[in-house]
Amino acid sequence: MFGLERIRRRLRREQPGIQGSPLEIGGRSIIDHIAPSGLFLELDYFHFSTTEYGRVWFVEDWPERLGLTYLHDIYSFPGNLRVSIFVRPLDPRLVLQSVKRELTQLRAQRLSGQQEGKIPDYGVIATERSTEEVLRKLQEERAPILLVSFYVCLFARSLDELNKASRQLEELFLDAGVRAHRAMAKQEAGIISMLPLGVNLLNQARNMDSHALGAMFPFVSSDYLAPRGHFMGINRANGTLVTMDIFEEENTNLITVGNMGSGKSMFLKYQVEQAVITGTRCMVIDLEGEFRPLCMDLGGTYLELSTAAEHKMNVLDINPEDRDPLTEGYYDFLGWLEVALRERRGEPSLSAREKNLVDTTYKEAMAGAGVQQEDPSTWRTPPPTLSTWYQVLRERGTPDADELAERIARYAVGLLAEAFDCQTNVTIDSSLVVFDLKDVPDELKPVRVRQIQSFIWSNVLREMRPTLVIVDEAWWLLQDLETARDLSAMARRFRKRYAGLWLSTQHAEDFARNTDAEFIRDTASVVLLFAQNPSAIPLLEGRFALSGAETRELVVLHPGEALLLTRHHRIPLYIAVPKERYPLYTTKPQEVIAFREGGGESK
Ligand SMILES: Nc1ncnc2c1ncn2[C@@H]1O[C@H](COP(=O)(O)OP(=O)(O)OP(=O)(O)O)[C@@H](O)[C@H]1O
Ligand SMILES: [Mg+2]
Known part of the structure; x- marks a missing residue:
């Protein structure tokens, strides 16, 4: 947030044709008040306070086909990393002329070598072949040639952290065959080139065709795409869609942990909806009675289990x-x-x-x-x-x-x-069954839960059919030794019964209350960590091998943002719920009332 306005003004001053009026330059906006007072430019990094450091790299060259895995590693680098790409199409006539000239030179070099009886230079032969291919594409396919600039900027909280992360990033560059250089004495030009202003002051570029360019875009990355899976959300690091098929994981159990209002229930509801639509049966143990609108909308069976209830x-x-x-x-x-x-x-x-x-x-x-x-x-x-x-x-x-x-x-x-x-x-042959325990007195909850658990075991799991058992607000069940034991038995045996256990809770400590809760936490193949209180970090850090950047991020996440952890992936996720379905999922009282008044729940 540092002086975007100030930079714009500098651009206006320095770039011919973009002039601001003196009145505008002298005016003051809110940005002037909140912007840091200065930007310190060092040889190969910059900082604008004692806790905001950054470094810009320009990429001079990279392999023609930069492997997706490497690119993925760079885009998903566990740090605050930004990438800026500029693309400018080149005049095809100029390109054609220069490619032809180059091809003629290469051919001449090869032929004269041959006439003199020299050993063939295979490097020249290979370049000649690839230049020929470029020429063919230009003439036959009219493939455009593009001038591409690729800049990377890394932010950190201290110089030490910046240097450490920089070394890791440079190792990644090396592995990928990417030739990247720190923008020496050009950090300011680098910062400006990183901003979404379309201004390329670093002016470093490489020619490439559109195929090679296409392969560089993050959304072609195959980051966790299970074609038959559910849509989990959007990868916040690179904008790719993340889908997952829980039945393809090592086991089918999932846990979510996050503060009050961080988006756990919203995530579960969206998953329930997708599961039901795609033929997976869902059984929800709902301690807050908040799955009702969704259940009604999907035509599920909603069982109220208060003492006087009809069910x-x-x-x-x-x-x-x-x-x-x-x-x-x-x-x-x-x-x-x-x-x-x-x-x-x-x-x-x-x-x-x-x-x-x-x-x-x-x-x-x-x-x-x-x-x-x-x-x-x-x-x-x-x-x-x-x-x-x-x-x-x-x-x-x-x-x-x-x-x-x-x-x-x-x-x-x-x-x-x-x-x-x-x-x-009650018969529960529908694809969605919600057991509502909202009006069950606390004293009777364990008795009811016990009944529901045996009901699920005996009535539901007898036929092999993909089933998810979802417990929102699971802390209630985890603190009770008997129900926790039942849950861990489900976690242990569900995989073989084509079923999965999904639990959500606010506090990481809930999963440390007894050995059964610990077992569930330690064996779940998918974990979603939503926003956390700083006090929860020590409990999660070691257990899920969180990096410094991940723990710092977890305490500042917004509702709906999470870190998805599976055996092979760590994905910063945003749960993008469709806006048409949002009113069915929300728990904000004003939105719930608006939905009811709009006649939503009577459907
Ligand atoms: N993915 C999302 N997109 C948009 N808004 C969201 C998202 N997730 C959560 N929210 C907002 O945050 C509110 C609270 O979300 P949710 O009910 O899922 O929280 P929670 O983590 O289950 O909280 P609690 O532990 O108190 O039950 C929602 O009503 C919604 O307004
Ligand atoms: Mg909730």
Whole structure:
């Protein structure tokens, strides 16, 4: 932001034909007030404060076909790097004349050598051949010849950092066969040539044809383009589109971490939409109830799971498709009971004796409802509900059974019976199912989540169909040992079931709360880091091998900007959501209200 205006004025003064009025030159704008007071020009770098350093290179020559990999490395250099390219078409007649002259000279040189019986100079022969090719292209294809200038500028926070990054960049140039020079004593001309003013004061250029020029443009780079994948966003470093097919990754798990309002949910919603449209089923555990507009718009199934809600799930459901439905069903029920009956998080809530009791009374309740383990024809009979099991316990009449019945009473026959003592009345064969937990009291959330998790396992994953399970605001689930264990089991086993687990959370610490959360973080094949608080950096830095430039950038990212990390890529990303879909995704209250008032949600 340093004095663009000042430079423009200098250009006006120095360039004939561009004159500003004296009134304009003497006037003051806001830019004059915020611009630094001076620009210090050194031999091969410049700085305009103690924390803003820069260096400009001009590229003198580069290989005819600069490999995309090298170019990609340069464009994606992990530092604050800018590239400026000037292209000027040359007069084809002049080019033709000079190419013909050059070809004649080369031919003459070769022929005279031949006549004198000298050993052929293969260098001359090769140049002659390529000049012939240029001539052919010029005459046959009328391919234009262009004068191309290529400048690079690197910014850093200190001279030390600038020198270090400069050495790395120069190594890259060397590897790529690019001959680049620091603009010695021409840094000011370099800065001006870097600005988007179309003024080329450095005046260094090389001739090339349009094919070679085409290969230099960043948007031809194949940076993370999976043809069958989803659109993830735009690479902020070079403007390329980034697409990814999660099912092609090592595993299908993804995590996003970022501050409040940094764009995590927006990203997830956009991905859900693309997934559903392209035939991937999505199950969303939504703690904030914010996927509703999207779900309604896509015609998905939206399940409100508050206590009085109409949608019900029976905790004693069995899956007739399982190999041994009663045993699987028993373990699901036991897992649910353990969460429902626990006094304190993380502590076992059922003794071995009680588990035995659950085992026998479970079978008895099932048999009472006509469901027999040994008779598959009974597996589709409606199973008992929680109050039936409660009655079986009561009928036992032993102190153990009475105590257990007492503990489960509020779910089976008490206040919560409306939500938990019921037959399942939801079918989830749609491609998008959202479990809304917004109105579920905090105390009941783990019980509900446990139910949803077994529901997902048993009802959904039985058929091999690409499926994503998405948990927004996953911190809630990660802090709870049982649900975190369930999530890590999903993370472990999902790949083989053609499914993926996608979690989003605000704090990096959420993934360090227990070994299951750590496992999920450390094995996810895709990580998206959105804007972070400085205090989160130490937790992320080592874990994701972030460079200095990356950590500095993470604390200043805008909403929708992120760093995408995969096993082989590190891409600065901007999640470019279509503006027509934005109203369905936004969480800004004023925009949500405007959307509702416009009748959006009733669709
Ligand atoms: N990719 C984007 N393009 C445009 N605006 C965005 C983008 N991402 C986020 N925003 C803006 O930021 C707001 C907050 O985004 P979002 O709801 O995704 O944040 P979040 O990270 O999920 O926050 P929280 O952790 O509080 O849920 C959005 O309503 C939108 O206005
Ligand atoms: Mg969110």
